[in-house]
Amino acid sequence: MKALQIVLFTIITLTGCAKKADTAATKMNSDTTQTTPPSATSLTYLALGDSYTVGEAEPTDESFPVQLASSLTNKGLPTSSPTIIATTGWTTSNLIYAIATSDITKKKYDFVTLLIGVNDQFQGVPQSTYQTNFVQLLHTAINFANGDSTRVFVLSIPDYGVTPFAAGRDSIIGPEIDQFNAINKSESIKAGINYLDITAISRQAATDPTLIAPDGLHPSGKMYTLWVQQLSLMVAARLKK
Numbered sequence: 001m002k003a004l005q006i007v008l009f010t011i012i013t014l015t016g017c018a019k020k021a022d023t024a025a026t027k028m029n030s031d032t033t034q035t036t037p038p039s040a041t042s043l044t045y046l047a048l049g050d051s052y053t054v055g056e057a058e059p060t061d062e063s064f065p066v067q068l069a070s071s072l073t074n075k076g077l078p079t080s081s082p083t084i085i086a087t088t089g090w091t092t093s094n095l096i097y098a099i100a101t102s103d104i105t106k107k108k109y110d111f112v113t114l115l116i117g118v119n120d121q122f123q124g125v126p127q128s129t130y131q132t133n134f135v136q137l138l139h140t141a142i143n144f145a146n147g148d149s150t151r152v153f154v155l156s157i158p159d160y161g162v163t164p165f166a167a168g169r170d171s172i173i174g175p176e177i178d179q180f181n182a183i184n185k186s187e188s189i190k191a192g193i194n195y196l197d198i199t200a201i202s203r204q205a206a207t208d209p210t211l212i213a214p215d216g217l218h219p220s221g222k223m224y225t226l227w228v229q230q231l232s233l234m235v236a237a238r239l240k241k
Contacts, residue, residue: 043079043110051088057213062221071232091119092133112141115155149192158202165217
């Protein structure tokens with residue numbers, strides 16, 4: 001019975017139901033889409049993903065897209081508040097649909113980040129399906145970046161197997177996450193897209209609980225900061241070229 005309760009809790013937490021998806025997406029977009037008009041020199045930024053992009057269980061300001069925009073601004077690259085298309089529980093299919101039905105399909109951005117796949121792994125989506133969908137999302141991201149693949153930045157999927165939420169299933173979750181990351185890394189490199197492996201950072205949470213949010217599953221603001229320390233250097237180097 002205890003095992004059944006863990007499974008049910010896991011499913012409810014990671015996936016959510018379809019009826020809540022649209023509501024969550026609407027709220028998410030209204031909360032995170034840029035709220036201050038960009039100046040004539042401000043960079044525009046689109047962040048695509050799932051709960052890791054939203055910053056689930058942490059204040060919005062602690063999410064990695066918001067921290068990234070702030071970090072770039074501090075580096076002399078003024079960046080507008082990010083436009084975020086992401087919701088907890090989204091798979092690649094959900095993200096594809098959300099983009100297609102959004103009001104940004106004809107817009108262009110100075111740079112784009114993409115982090116997606118943990119829910120494909122969790123829900124048992126075939127890796128071949130993930131690969132097909134991920135490639136489609138890469139092309140979409142490049143289009144948003146005005147056709148410039150060097151302005152797109154893919155982050156690897158974190159390993160939630162080391163979190164308390166995983167209940168000791170790290171030996172199963174970790175290798176599967178690696179398999180999905182092998183796909184997104186290979187396809188990103190083929191497309192000439194920047195790739196940042198933050199999975200190793202996520203695994204530090206196995207010995208440092210301060211890297212985990214209060215829900216026992218998602219990254220804390222502290223972990224997002226570690227991601228941004230590397231990501232901001234990568235983005236800044238590309239944008240200054």
